[in-house]
Amino acid sequence: MKPTVGYLGPEGTFTHEAACQMFSDQAVHMMPYPTIPDVLSAVDRGECTHGVIPVENAIEGAVNLTLDWLIHQVDVPIVGELVHPITQCLLVHPAQIDGPKEAWSRIISHPQAVAQCQLHLRHHYPQAQVEFANSTAEAAEKVSRHPDEAWIAIGTRQAAKRYGLHILAADVQDFQNNYTRFIAVGAPLPERRIPPGQWKTSLCVTLASDFPGALHQVLATFAWRKINLTKIESRPTKTGLGNYYFIIDAEMEREHVLLKGAIAEIEAFGCQVRVLGSYPCYRSQSVQSLSR
Numbered sequence: 001m002k003p004t005v006g007y008l009g010p011e012g013t014f015t016h017e018a019a020c021q022m023f024s025d026q027a028v029h030m031m032p033y034p035t036i037p038d039v040l041s042a043v044d045r046g047e048c049t050h051g052v053i054p055v056e057n058a059i060e061g062a063v064n065l066t067l068d069w070l071i072h073q074v075d076v077p078i079v080g081e082l083v084h085p086i087t088q089c090l091l092v093h094p095a096q097i098d099g100p101k102e103a104w105s106r107i108i109s110h111p112q113a114v115a116q117c118q119l120h121l122r123h124h125y126p127q128a129q130v131e132f133a134n135s136t137a138e139a140a141e142k143v144s145r146h147p148d149e150a151w152i153a154i155g156t157r158q159a160a161k162r163y164g165l166h167i168l169a170a171d172v173q174d175f176q177n178n179y180t181r182f183i184a185v186g187a188p189l190p191e192r193r194i195p196p197g198q199w200k201t202s203l204c205v206t207l208a209s210d211f212p213g214a215l216h217q218v219l220a221t222f223a224w225r226k227i228n229l230t231k232i233e234s235r236p237t238k239t240g241l242g243n244y245y246f247i248i249d250a251e252m253e254r255e256h257v258l259l260k261g262a263i264a265e266i267e268a269f270g271c272q273v274r275v276l277g278s279y280p281c282y283r284s285q286s287v288q289s290l291s292r
C-alpha cells in the first residue's frame, strides 16, 4: 500500500512544497489537512503514515503550535527534516490588477507569512486590514473566490498557478535568506537518493525542580562531550507560571554512545528526557517541479 502523507494544505502551501520534496523519490498519496493539529492527529490515529509540518522560520522563529502539539497532544516521532526557501508573493485576482495601489482593502494570509512581511505591508498597504488564514494557500483560494474584492493573499508562486491569481510582487519578505524548517513525523522515512546533510536528535528536557544551575548542568553535559547543539527553545509546561520544557536539538544520532551517555547523565541528576525523534536532515533542491 502507498504511504499517505498528510500536510498543512490545501495544495499550494509552503508545506505542500516541502512534502513534495521530502517524498520526491517514491510514490505516495498526498493528503491535505486544514491545520497543523489536524495533520498531527491524523498521523497519531494512523490515518496517515507520515505528516509534514513547519517547525521553525528564519525570520519569525519557532512555530509554537507544532512544538506544543508534539509535546502535549500527540505521541508521534520526528523522522526527518527539510530546510526549504520561503519566497513570499503578493497574489491578487486578475480582475483587480488595474486598480490604484490605495484600493487594496484586505491582506489575507497565515500569521507567519504576515509577520515575515510586516514592514513591507506597513510601507506599501497601510490602509489594508489584515485577516489571518489557516495557511497561505487557504488565503489564495479565498482571494480566487472573490473576483470583485480588492484583496491580496500572501503565498507561494505555486498557489498563484493553482488558483489562477496574478503575482503583484514577489520576494516581499522583510529579510532575505528566508527559510523554514519542516519536519516529517510518523513512520521512518524511506531512504532518499541524496544523502542527508546531517543527523539530529530532538530532546524535550524537563528540569529538576529547585535545582540551582540545572540548565547550566544540562548544557555542560553536551559541552564537555563536544556534542553540537543546533537549537534550544523553551516552551511552557502549562502547569504554572515559570515552568518550562527545553527542546534541545543535538547534531548526533540517538544511538551514538556520546549522546546516550549525555542523556543518562542528565537523567541521573533528576531531569526528565523525552526523545522527540532522531532523524536525517535535508535541504531543498529546487521548487520548480512540484506536480503531485
Ligand SMILES: O=C(O)C(=O)C[C@]1(C(=O)O)C=C[C@@H](O)C=C1
Pocket: 008, 012, 013, 014, 015, 016, 054, 057, 063, 086, 110, 112, 113, 134, 135, 136, 137, 180
Ligand atoms: O501557510 C503555509 O503555506 C505554510 O506552509 C505554513 C507556514 C508556517 O506555518 O510557517 C510555512 C512556511 C512559511 O513560513 C509560512 C507559513
